[in-house]
Amino acid sequence: MRAVSRGVPVPSRRTFLKHTGALGAVAAVSLTGCGPESTIYTGGGSGRDRSLTAVIGYGNDGNWDPTQTASAFAMAANNHIYEGLVDTDPISRAPYPALATALPPDPSATTWAFTLREGARFHDGTPVTADDVVFVFDRILDPDTPTLAKGFFAPWLRAVTRIDARRVRLELKFPFPDGVSRLTLAKIMPRHVFSRPGAWDDAIKGLAIGSGPYRQSAHHPKSNTVFAAFDGYNGPRPPAFRTMNWLTIVDAAPRVAMISGAGAGVQIADNIPYANIGQLEGGGMEVGSGAGMNNLFLMFNTAHRPFGDVRVRQALRYAVDTDTIVQVALKGHGRAATSFLDEGNPSYRRARTVYGYDPDRARRLLKEAGADGLGVELMASNVSWIMDCLPTIKASWDAIGVKTTLAPQETTAVFTKLDQKRDYQVVAAASNPNQFGIDADLIMHYNYGPENLWMGYTRWADDPVARRLFRDMDRATREPDPERKKALVQGYIDLVAEQAVLYPVVHNALMTAWDPRRLGGVRAQPYPGINVLQATWV
Missing domain, CATH: 3.40.190.10 (Periplasmic binding protein-like II)
Structure with missing residues (x-):
């Protein structure tokens, strides 16, 4: 390569x-x-x-x-x-x-x-x-x-x-x-x-x-x-x-049990389900949260019609009831995405396109795109908190006339299929580029670029809009002035938000x-x- x-x-x-x-x-x-x-x-x-x-x-x-x-x-x-x-x-x-x-x-x-x-x-x-x-x-x-x-x-x-x-x-x-x-x-x-x-x-x-x-x-x-x-x-x-x-211990119940009670076998445990916070605090444990780039994203296969049409991608984003996801699935421990970056990132600015819950707009966009009667299979990672979000996504899409089938499976199975270039429509999964760092240039290059993993999965890299994005990203990387670099990054994030090819739905703690x-x-x-x-x- x-x-x-x-x-x-x-x-x-x-x-x-x-x-x-x-x-x-x-x-x-x-x-x-x-x-x-x-x-x-x-x-x-x-x-x-x-x-x-x-x-x-x-x-x-x-x-x-x-x-x-x-x-x-x-x-x-x-x-x-x-x-x-x-x-x-x-x-x-x-x-x-x-x-x-x-x-x-x-x-x-x-x-x-x-x-x-x-x-x-x-x-x-x-x-x-x-x-x-x-x-x-x-x-x-x-x-x-x-x-x-x-x-x-x-x-x-x-x-x-x-x-x-x-x-x-x-x-x-x-x-x-x-x-x-x-x-x-x-x-x-x-x-x-x-x-x-x-x-x-x-x-x-x-x-x-x-x-x-x-x-x-x-x-x-x-x-x-x-x-x-x-x-x-x-x-x-x-x-x-x-x-x-x-x-x-990947399963939540035995993981929580290991740190519960006076005879807890471990001193610290992560990936604590939101539903168990009160139980653990009541037992004398301290529970802390960290908010950052951890997110549920939707990723579209732009080579599978009609998902190459930006109006269809935007429609499915406007249709998602993010407030319900935050309150019901995340128990308040998250925010609807207002940019690709989380709101605590030093380079954050609210994107020009923000996908607030707007089912009427979603229906209009689908009609303009000629995608009435659309059916979607949503392939999803079976991470526990992602699973909690899926029913709301399905209900939201069903409500605008999109017949939605959920297909949750092991994370490895999802990405085996993607890596083997199998056909798919839409994927819901979780990602957290903060494990590599917090600078916006790093985060955006991890997710976008002409030959990286994610762009290979979306089949979007050859699109003229994508090629413009890659040029803008290169220019931002090379910009020596920090404030000018920040402005360039925020500018191309606006393009990423508008296109909604791979984009967060919520950022969660x-x-x-x-x-x-x-x-x-x-x-x-x-x-x-x-x-x-x-x-x-x-």
């Missing part, structure tokens, strides 16, 4: 099926505290001698390769196992030096030089060198290697070269200060391990060897992953626990519960995973 200047290239079928765990991803938490000696108390003894048990509401059997994955579980785990040259705070997303000793003094420069932390070692005891850094970036930028990370770097990063054993140079195509934070998405991996034949396949399956504060000590797909403190770690965020055991008698400093995040790199203890 050739390199692309916009968007994310399409990985292989196997690659995509492994990383679709991000779809329907749920809330995360950050446990931030007071420095290297911070610990979490889990029942007697010093914190450094204790173990943390967490229950995670999504699978640990997705893709673990950091250059490819969008798996919620794997990305959260990799943030503890690996380091980038730069990593970001889990809440503010502000960058800090990780493997590098300092941030670039001038983020607007077109050359950045980094020195690696002295004494940094991988979990197998070998030193981290400049060759390892170059190895990872060469893979990401290789035009013949399809990786998810390529879409986050190829538009602005020209090359990464070795200066000496502990120094590397990054050459940019143009000034791109936002790239500093994106360096956390390039986790540095040992060349001597992952250059071996078959090693990348092993990485997909769960082989994980990094330089971070925790090493992977056991991995059982569909059951749990165990971590142990890495004694050789000398970086800025040392381990707070002797071991961590992350259980994967994500819930995480923890025991405040044991855990301190917990803040809920609006993206997948847990982060305990700065933990406190009670």
Whole structure:
């Protein structure tokens, strides 16, 4: 596959099926505290001698390769196992030096030089060198290697070269200060391990060897992953626990049961259903929410008539009773989308097209498009909160004369069909690009671009309007002035809203519960995973 200047290239079928765990991803938490000696108390003894048990509401059997994955579980785990040259705070997303000793003094420069932390070692005891850094970036930028990370770097990063054993140079195509934070998405991996034949396949399956504060000590797909403190770690965020055991429990009832009652088996659980918030709070648990880009989206197959007609797509959007979805399905923990971006995003502006509930307008648009008597099969991910939203969508469409059939199924099954280019009409599923970052350029390129995954599914990339969009996106990426860039992004988001090819219906808050008698400093995040790199203890 050739390199692309916009968007994310399409990985292989196997690659995509492994990383679709991000779809329907749920809330995360950050446990931030007071420095290297911070610990979490889990029942007697010093914190450094204790173990943390967490229950995670999504699978640990997705893709673990950091250059490819969008798996919620794997990305959260990799943030503890690996380091980038730069990593970001889990809440503010502000960058800090990780493997590098300092941030670039001038983020607007077109050359950045980094020195690696002295004494940094991988979990197998070998030193981290400049060759390892170059190895990872060469893979990401290789035009013949399809990786998810390529879409986050190829538009602005020209090359990464070795200066000496502990120094590397990054050459940019143009000034791109936002790239500093994106360096956390390039986790540095040992060349001597992952250059071996078959090693990348092993990485997909769960082989994980990094330089971070925790090493992977056991991995059982569909059951749990165990971590142990890495004694050789000398970086800025040392381990707070002797071991961590992350259980994967996708079904809501047993997941909630694990953190309920005085004898709860875990200290923290995410993906808490809205209906269980009161129960857990009544039992002494604290439940926090994080609002961000987590969303229910509708995606149309523009090659299947009549969904190539923008009036049909708009009609089906105006027909959806979003207030009922928010109040009934989300129990008030969400908002109808007023832009592709959530309202808390720094680049947010209300889009010129907002799909308020307007069934009369929806009927008129369908009539203008000659789509009277339309029948729709809505293929949907069976994520629990998505399932709660589907009856309202069906009732809304039925009410304007659209005969609607719901077809919920496993998330992997949905995206297997899409990746195999099977025909479909409309898809409803969940997505959360905030796990990669919060800058609008990154979010929009993750979802839109001439050769990325999503545009392949919509069959829209060759449309003249799409080609105009891609040009506008390139121009915004290259714009050096922050305010001008923001205005350009907001402008092309207006086009995305008008076209409604792939667009959020609601943005919803994500819930995480923890025991405040044991855990301190917990803040809920609006993206997948847990982060305990700065933990406190009670």
